[in-house]
Amino acid sequence: MIQPLLDLPEASSDQRSLSPPLKWAGGKRWLVPYLSSLYEPHRRRRWVDLFAGGLALPLGLKPDKALLNDINPHLINFYKWIQKGLEITIPLVYDREVYYAYRRRFNDLIQQGLWQTKEAAELFYYLNRTGYNGLCRFNQKGEFNVPFGKYKKVNYQRRFADYQEIFQKWEFSSLDFRHVPLQTDDFVYADPPYDVEFTKYSPEGFGWRDQVDLAKLLAQHPGPVVISNQATERILRLYRELGYELHLLPAPRRISCNGDRQKALEVLAVRNL
Ligand SMILES: C[S@@+](CC[C@H](N)C(=O)[O-])C[C@H]1O[C@@H](n2cnc3c(N)ncnc32)[C@H](O)[C@@H]1O
Missing domain, CATH: 3.40.50.150 (Vaccinia Virus protein VP39)
Structure with a gap:
């Protein structure tokens, strides 16, 4: 019905x-x-996304309590760094060459198993703001392959204090949805x-x-x-x-x-x- x-x-x-x-x-x-x-x-229930x-x-x-899950590990790594008080220190410039240099560096970090580092979170933020349509795509070899995005101007931010405050109340996980441990009382979205x-x-x-x-x-x-x-x-x-x-x-x-x-x-x- x-x-x-x-x-x-x-x-x-x-x-x-x-x-x-x-x-x-x-x-x-x-x-x-x-x-x-x-x-x-x-509202008293945990919000599970x-x-x-x-x-x-x-x-x-x-929500006061939340479990926020997504299968994309880079996305969740970025949120976990905000929880810890991320401040971006790499130069944030809207430039094609810088974009491709950062993309290479991000892929090197993935290759070396260093995708959970603060540097990877900073690069992920830059690539998301600067790449084509904010897409997050990887090729067969697991390399991030989104091209440079054409914008008039890109606004970057270095500090995420507003987010940090609220993220501290929440948990993040990066699992396939089938493996997220639900509690009977959860409000699941x-x-x-x-x-x-x-x-x-x-x-x-x-x-x-x-x-x-x-x-x-x-x-x-x-x-x-x-x-x-x-x-x-x-x-x-x-x-x-x-x-x-x-x-x-x-x-x-x-x-x-x-x-x-x-x-x-x-x-x-x-x-x-
Ligand atoms: C439509 S988007 C969610 C958008 C989100 N509600 C928002 O407002 O931004 C779907 C998400 O599902 C994630 N995803 C895809 N397959 C998944 C899976 N098997 N388990 C968990 N997350 C998955 C993707 O990474 C993507 O971020």
């Missing part, structure tokens, strides 16, 4: 939000008002890579099998669960068959390939709320 969205508020800016320190594909800042109304009555990415939701909701219909494997390597495993795993969780995803036919069927309550929202992005500029539909699949 697809519920109308009358019980959820219109999107509005949230005073308490901190904007994410990184650019991250699939950022869900626009969902903060919706998730806020769902999480508010459960299985696909935390750019942290748009936790930075908007500011999952924002997996979008389901791309008619393909078995998505470009991010997150395929249909993963979508099914996620939906089944969270159908077992005794506490509140919210999953956000692209509202494809098969995703709606999967969530409906597992007993989730479905809410459809117009997403801020458009369906570009069919030329009619129709807004893409997002689904929020919820249970135990």
Whole structure:
């Protein structure tokens, strides 16, 4: 049964939000008002974000307790360094040659097994702000291969004190979602890579099998669960068959390939709320 969205508020800016320190594909800042109304009555519970990415939701909701997980180890390394009080000391200049020199250095650190160092966290921040669209892609050899991004100007920051304060209350992990240790009382939010219909494997390597495993795993969780995803036919069927309550929202992005500029539909699949 697809519920109308009358019980959820219109999107509005949230005073308490901190904007994410990184650019991250699939950022869900626009969902903060919706998730806020769902999480508010459960604030005493730990917020678990299985696909935390750019942290748009936790930075908007500011839970007191949180476990923020993402399979990307470089992303989580950067957040862990912010927790410890990261201050960037490498020169931050928007320049093509500097970009490629830093990219080489970052890849050398990975090769040498030094990806957890402060230097790797600093380089990761620079590459994220400066690379094409904030993408984070690696080739078959495990090398970061995103090209230089064309911008008018890039604003870099060296200190992350606002973030450090709140990150100290939170835990970070870098695991596949199946291995995140959930507690029965957790409020679990999952924002997996979008389901791309008619393909078995998505470009991010997150395929249909993963979508099914996620939906089944969270159908077992005794506490509140919210999953956000692209509202494809098969995703709606999967969530409906597992007993989730479905809410459809117009997403801020458009369906570009069919030329009619129709807004893409997002689904929020919820249970135990
Ligand atoms: C749509 S993004 C999440 C965006 C995030 N909600 C935000 O607002 O910035 C999906 C994330 O899932 C992560 N991811 C992909 N496969 C995963 C897996 N098997 N387990 C955990 N995280 C995974 C990716 O690294 C990516 O950051």
